[in-house]
Amino acid sequence: MSEATRRWRRGTLVRDRALSASARSVTFAVPDWPGAAAGQHVDVRLTAPDGYQAVRSYSLARAGTDREIELAVERLPDGEVSPFLVDELEPGDEVELRGPLGGWFVWRPGEQRPVQLIAGGSGIVPLVAIARAHAAADSTAPMRLLASVRTPESALYRDELEQLRATAPTRWHYTRVAPPGWTGPVGRLSPRDLEREVIAGSQHPLVYVCGPTGFVEAVARTLIDLGQTADSIRTERFGGT
Amino acid sequence: MMRPLDGNVLAGPVSGLFAFDATSTRAQCDGCGDVAMIAQAMVYGEPMGYVVRCRLCDSVLLVVVERARHRLLSMPGVRWLRVDTQDDGPAGP
Numbered sequence: 001m002s003e004a005t006r007r008w009r010r011g012t013l014v015r016d017r018a019l020s021a022s023a024r025s026v027t028f029a030v031p032d033w034p035g036a037a038a039g040q041h042v043d044v045r046l047t048a049p050d051g052y053q054a055v056r057s058y059s060l061a062r063a064g065t066d067r068e069i070e071l072a073v074e075r076l077p078d079g080e081v082s083p084f085l086v087d088e089l090e091p092g093d094e095v096e097l098r099g100p101l102g103g104w105f106v107w108r109p110g111e112q113r114p115v116q117l118i119a120g121g122s123g124i125v126p127l128v129a130i131a132r133a134h135a136a137a138d139s140t141a142p143m144r145l146l147a148s149v150r151t152p153e154s155a156l157y158r159d160e161l162e163q164l165r166a167t168a169p170t171r172w173h174y175t176r177v178a179p180p181g182w183t184g185p186v187g188r189l190s191p192r193d194l195e196r197e198v199i200a201g202s203q204h205p206l207v208y209v210c211g212p213t214g215f216v217e218a219v220a221r222t223l224i225d226l227g228q229t230a231d232s233i234r235t236e237r238f239g240g241t
Numbered sequence: 242m243m244r245p246l247d248g249n250v251l252a253g254p255v256s257g258l259f260a261f262d263a264t265s266t267r268a269q270c271d272g273c274g275d276v277a278m279i280a281q282a283m284v285y286g287e288p289m290g291y292v293v294r295c296r297l298c299d300s301v302l303l304v305v306v307e308r309a310r311h312r313l314l315s316m317p318g319v320r321w322l323r324v325d326t327q328d329d330g331p332a333g334p
């Protein structure tokens with residue numbers, strides 16, 4: 001990795017937008033930002049007045065070479081960093097950023113294989129970047145997104161994904177509460193749900209699974225049981241129990 | 242108990258230690274012989290540093306510690322690392 005990636009840069013919050021009651025999109029202007037591939041993340045470092053530092057990773061919601069980077073952060077009520085990023089940070093405030101990072105949980109426009117994206121909660125963020133990059137590149141590789149959320153209100157980027165429906169259609173799955181009139185199953189993604197919604201292993205898809213650790217592990221295990229090969233599944237565990 | 246992360250999260254802490262993205266490098270586990278990307282390993286995080294374990298046999302592949310003035314990288318369970326010099330992206334394993 002180059003000097004450019006290793007360096008901590010200052011990012012200034014230039015725009016923010018509520019994505020749900022507990023999540024916010026935050027866009028930082030970063031001078032000399034080298035651009036990123038879809039699926040990459042940054043490390044964000046905060047320093048308290050007493051010198052104490054905390055570093056957390058956040059996925060980029062958009063690939064490309066803009067000098068602005070968009071992150072989307074879900075607040076964990078007992079968290080150290082996420083409540084600050086969601087509730088406290090104001091336009092003009094600065095954080096330190098390192099990146100773009102990662103070369104494995106990445107989708108590149110030259111990739112021809114069909115792509116199945118599977119998100120749990122805020123795990124949708126890097127998958128939004130991938131769906132956006134796929135549309136921007138006019139890729140002809142089939143792409144689908146399966147997004148598991150607790151409730152209709154907790155879905156992030158619903159409008160943006162609706163606009164990408166022609167190139168990367170999204171299927172929403174609800175684990176607690178479904179919208180009125182919903183006839184599908186409600187509850188954790190079951191093996192039957194995954195069998196029905198996910199591109200079959202016989203088509204050799206690349207599968208990207210992202211979200212809380214427990215979600216990613218359960219989905220990846222089930223996919224292997226359903227006949228997907230372990231090395232065609234790329235995972236990004238966000239942490240938690 | 243904190244559940245693991247994927248090797249992806251190491252991209253920042255090891256950046257600058259190698260001339261390439263170490264997370265999309267293949268490594269062989271000395272314990273069981275499995276070959277996988279570092280990104281596919283399981284990572285147990287902080288506060289002391291990152292302990293990186295084999296996805297199959299749980300052997301400790303790497304330990305990564307990042308401090309304000311130094312980084313420490315130990316590779317107790319890695320037999321080899323293979324760097325693909327042909328392309329700059331991850332090929333399928």
Ligand SMILES: Cc1cc2nc3c(=O)[nH]c(=O)nc-3n(C[C@H](O)[C@H](O)[C@H](O)COP(=O)(O)OP(=O)(O)OC[C@H]3O[C@@H](n4cnc5c(N)ncnc54)[C@H](O)[C@@H]3O)c2cc1C
Pocket residue numbers: 041056057058059060072073074075076078079080081082083122125126211212213236237238239240241243246249250
């Ligand atoms: C590569 C990568 C990319 C990530 N991208 C994003 C992103 O785009 N958006 C985003 O909101 N988060 C993302 N995360 C998670 C993020 O890095 C932090 O872990 C998260 O914001 C919690 O930090 P915190 O300081 O608020 O909580 P902490 O103080 O670290 O933890 C508070 C409590 O929450 C639990 N916890 C930690 N993480 C999670 C979790 N993900 N789900 C449930 N419980 C958890 C902990 O076990 C602890 O009990 C990503 C993580 C990784 C590794």
Ligand SMILES: [Zn+2]
Pocket residue numbers: 270271272273274275295296297298299300
């Ligand atoms: Zn092993």
